[in-house]
Amino acid sequence: MTDIFVVVGGDAAGMSAASKAKRDDPDLEVVVFEKGEWVSYGACGLPYYVKGEIQSLEALVSVTPEEFREERDIDLRTGHEVVAIDPDERTVTAESESGSVVQSYDHLLLATGAEAVVPPIDGIDREGVYTLGSMSDGKELREYVARAREGESLQQPDRGPACRYLEDCTGPVGIVGGGYIGLEMAEALAANGFEVHLFQRGDRVLTGFSEATSEAVADHLREQDVVVYLESEVVALEGGEADEDEEKDSAVETVVAADERVDVEMVLVGTGVRPRTDLAEAAGIDLGPTGAVATDAYRETNVPDVYAAGDCAEATHTVTGDPVYVPLALTANRHGRAIGQTVAGQLTEGGAVAGTAAVKAFEVEAARTGILDHDDAREAGFEPVTETIDAKSRAGYYPKGGTVTVTLTADRDSGRVLGASLVSEYGEGAVHRSHAIVGALEAEATVFELENYDLAYAPPFNTTWDPVLVAAKVLAGKLR
Amino acid sequence: MTDIFVVVGGDAAGMSAASKAKRDDPDLEVVVFEKGEWVSYGACGLPYYVKGEIQSLEALVSVTPEEFREERDIDLRTGHEVVAIDPDERTVTAESESGSVVQSYDHLLLATGAEAVVPPIDGIDREGVYTLGSMSDGKELREYVARAREGESLQQPDRGPACRYLEDCTGPVGIVGGGYIGLEMAEALAANGFEVHLFQRGDRVLTGFSEATSEAVADHLREQDVVVYLESEVVALEGGEADEDEEKDSAVETVVAADERVDVEMVLVGTGVRPRTDLAEAAGIDLGPTGAVATDAYRETNVPDVYAAGDCAEATHTVTGDPVYVPLALTANRHGRAIGQTVAGQLTEGGAVAGTAAVKAFEVEAARTGILDHDDAREAGFEPVTETIDAKSRAGYYPKGGTVTVTLTADRDSGRVLGASLVSEYGEGAVHRSHAIVGALEAEATVFELENYDLAYAPPFNTTWDPVLVAAKVLAGKLR
Numbered sequence: 001m002t003d004i005f006v007v008v009g010g011d012a013a014g015m016s017a018a019s020k021a022k023r024d025d026p027d028l029e030v031v032v033f034e035k036g037e038w039v040s041y042g043a044c045g046l047p048y049y050v051k052g053e054i055q056s057l058e059a060l061v062s063v064t065p066e067e068f069r070e071e072r073d074i075d076l077r078t079g080h081e082v083v084a085i086d087p088d089e090r091t092v093t094a095e096s097e098s099g100s101v102v103q104s105y106d107h108l109l110l111a112t113g114a115e116a117v118v119p120p121i122d123g124i125d126r127e128g129v130y131t132l133g134s135m136s137d138g139k140e141l142r143e144y145v146a147r148a149r150e151g152e153s154l155q156q157p158d159r160g161p162a163c164r165y166l167e168d169c170t171g172p173v174g175i176v177g178g179g180y181i182g183l184e185m186a187e188a189l190a191a192n193g194f195e196v197h198l199f200q201r202g203d204r205v206l207t208g209f210s211e212a213t214s215e216a217v218a219d220h221l222r223e224q225d226v227v228v229y230l231e232s233e234v235v236a237l238e239g240g241e242a243d244e245d246e247e248k249d250s251a252v253e254t255v256v257a258a259d260e261r262v263d264v265e266m267v268l269v270g271t272g273v274r275p276r277t278d279l280a281e282a283a284g285i286d287l288g289p290t291g292a293v294a295t296d297a298y299r300e301t302n303v304p305d306v307y308a309a310g311d312c313a314e315a316t317h318t319v320t321g322d323p324v325y326v327p328l329a330l331t332a333n334r335h336g337r338a339i340g341q342t343v344a345g346q347l348t349e350g351g352a353v354a355g356t357a358a359v360k361a362f363e364v365e366a367a368r369t370g371i372l373d374h375d376d377a378r379e380a381g382f383e384p385v386t387e388t389i390d391a392k393s394r395a396g397y398y399p400k401g402g403t404v405t406v407t408l409t410a411d412r413d414s415g416r417v418l419g420a421s422l423v424s425e426y427g428e429g430a431v432h433r434s435h436a437i438v439g440a441l442e443a444e445a446t447v448f449e450l451e452n453y454d455l456a457y458a459p460p461f462n463t464t465w466d467p468v469l470v471a472a473k474v475l476a477g478k479l480r
Numbered sequence: 481m482t483d484i485f486v487v488v489g490g491d492a493a494g495m496s497a498a499s500k501a502k503r504d505d506p507d508l509e510v511v512v513f514e515k516g517e518w519v520s521y522g523a524c525g526l527p528y529y530v531k532g533e534i535q536s537l538e539a540l541v542s543v544t545p546e547e548f549r550e551e552r553d554i555d556l557r558t559g560h561e562v563v564a565i566d567p568d569e570r571t572v573t574a575e576s577e578s579g580s581v582v583q584s585y586d587h588l589l590l591a592t593g594a595e596a597v598v599p600p601i602d603g604i605d606r607e608g609v610y611t612l613g614s615m616s617d618g619k620e621l622r623e624y625v626a627r628a629r630e631g632e633s634l635q636q637p638d639r640g641p642a643c644r645y646l647e648d649c650t651g652p653v654g655i656v657g658g659g660y661i662g663l664e665m666a667e668a669l670a671a672n673g674f675e676v677h678l679f680q681r682g683d684r685v686l687t688g689f690s691e692a693t694s695e696a697v698a699d700h701l702r703e704q705d706v707v708v709y710l711e712s713e714v715v716a717l718e719g720g721e722a723d724e725d726e727e728k729d730s731a732v733e734t735v736v737a738a739d740e741r742v743d744v745e746m747v748l749v750g751t752g753v754r755p756r757t758d759l760a761e762a763a764g765i766d767l768g769p770t771g772a773v774a775t776d777a778y779r780e781t782n783v784p785d786v787y788a789a790g791d792c793a794e795a796t797h798t799v800t801g802d803p804v805y806v807p808l809a810l811t812a813n814r815h816g817r818a819i820g821q822t823v824a825g826q827l828t829e830g831g832a833v834a835g836t837a838a839v840k841a842f843e844v845e846a847a848r849t850g851i852l853d854h855d856d857a858r859e860a861g862f863e864p865v866t867e868t869i870d871a872k873s874r875a876g877y878y879p880k881g882g883t884v885t886v887t888l889t890a891d892r893d894s895g896r897v898l899g900a901s902l903v904s905e906y907g908e909g910a911v912h913r914s915h916a917i918v919g920a921l922e923a924e925a926t927v928f929e930l931e932n933y934d935l936a937y938a939p940p941f942n943t944t945w946d947p948v949l950v951a952a953k954v955l956a957g958k959l960r
Binding site for chain 2 (some may be wrong): 012042044045048049053054059062134158180251259318328329330331333334346349350351352353354355356357358359360365367369395397398399426427429431432433435436438439440441442443445447451452453455456457458459460461464465466468469480
């Protein structure tokens, strides 16, 4: 009898699992329930769509629903929201416009993703306040940008005819949060002529990166005329009084932060995401210490044959071996694929995550991996030592080039590399150079080993010692 | 009593060792004998000097002789050629314009470098035939280019006034050898208006790289109007008959290859280098199987307290553990530095080499590392399996971007990664992405581990699965 593999959620983890399972075992019946209409889309590309560098939302879709259905023979049901799981009966219940269906499963994957955190800010529901988590969010933001470029601001809907230059049309906007989305959207909005005000609650942007990286990025944002407010928690988004007739609050007009009041025409809130776990919890599936769904090395939950992957699930940290919540695209793809392979009969671990992440903002690029925070390192039983170096991105005599700043952290006793953060001008390779550190983390290498890595060298690409090696050399010297 | 550390050769290995030893043990007396006038120079930058992207030879010097002498307190004696070593007496004899000196040593480093291989081609001594190994070679080539750009060709010294455009002034030139120097000089000469004819004895350029890389690079050379001749061994460089009065052969006029005769105005010979070992051999120091000076893990030779490093010495291969001869800059720096540290009292291994190399040619970049050749792999006891993939360098929807072609080789039984070769448009990251593979080689990782590396991802830098991971995934699938 044919096994049935049911997947809840049709984005990276879900569709990777469905595709791999079906490819490896064509006899398997694979059913995917997706609440919305979009599947397998690159949410990471949304800022570039809003910016206008990508012309259609469809371009973000790597495989269309039709291709999944027709070419991959996957029973993909969009517009179907799974509302209940019965692990004893091995069924899920899904609702759609045409009613409710009960679907049995032999293997189940929860790939319900994450949702934008909506911070408890007074006025957050006002018109003109956006988040960027879904395709429809992206669509709305792009439409807002288009309207604003035509002079149709929310506050001054009649400004249009008067604005001759882009800067006259597009007014000041506020961004709440200095993480990936905040920075990428700062670039996207500034490119469209908006004056960007970025509010960060903590004392630096990109808090998961090193301080040196945060400072380099913040300096660059300011060079690009982004107004950066640090230690500036937004407490309210004020607007005009709503008409009594209208149900919705009136549009946002002012960002009120700790020590600032800034008039704006729109606000983008990018304060992180949290895992969607309601369905799992209701089915008695355990969450882990991070609040995401707990899984083992095969991404199986405490309920047999029920897996969880992607932005709703925990992963295992490469360095500590502890559960972590790092909702990023590669992990979703990788774990989804591994689950698909397992379901198809070949037991496969999806691998650990090092918390590696990359971001471009205007003309800088940055990457981080592993453990950088000293408290985190100590909690994991290490005695962290950190060095930061600046090095040239190409041979000193080679034209162009810039600076790569590398922060490297290692354990004092063992010398083991724990983490790194790199930043450079865009195109000078901070991100791809981080590949070397990831290799070292995966290998549990020491800085004494890392400094001897035989990395590629030629004058157009680095100095004889790549910046990564310079950092290792300096940190190794400190530990000897 | 103060120890004396004598270094023979003042380039990368020698000066790295001298500097490190003196820094770690300021009481040490450090004496460096350098035959020429230049020390610590970036020979890798010479093609860019000839091209005209670097304006002075001095720019290639990272530390000047004065700085070594005055700031680093190193007794640097340029213009001194060491002609003999007496290991029993622990002395070296050096000759200079002012006579001969005998210098005793407690520790000795041979860093005599390599010299360009001059292939046995009839007419190779003709005027207009160049190699590019030394600063003076670079100077001569640059002068040639400058003269040619003024219309003063060797064959038509009076063409100058007639040539209005650069292409009219600079005629066809021949390059013998399709390795790093050949490719970099093709770029340098083409940028100066020369019509470049590149002759390669074997059936592909960059023979140490994968076939896919070689083909991509050759295709690109042709797109750039370089005429590439494969399987085309140059057998003679013909010229006019020499005047009886003149001692030197007349200038080169024609490259004669297997099936070709091409008229040229100059020829650049870039057919590799060989280690300078005469001094070592004469002193009874063993050479290894590669013909370079044999050393142990500390780069010490069979003669106690005599070390060898850089382009005259063997290294140990990361993958096989066997002696190899890979005369590249990073190894020289790294081993020199390790020896300096050892001499200063802290026994230090310089680490192995994976044969990692990078090259830019026009608008492509390529890197290779580890073992790619199947015969080499079998000789080392592996059963090699290779896959080549093409992948996008950035997210498919992200503007710009190109293709990264990755060739990955692993051992069939163990899955261990043995080597890789990558090529992409310049700026699309083939070289820096190779850092991931080097990390895998250093870790003796399998492709099953490599495919799970948590590499950095964001749309401006890669697809969710970096091309390296795509290659690992495909190869792992083949091995499962």
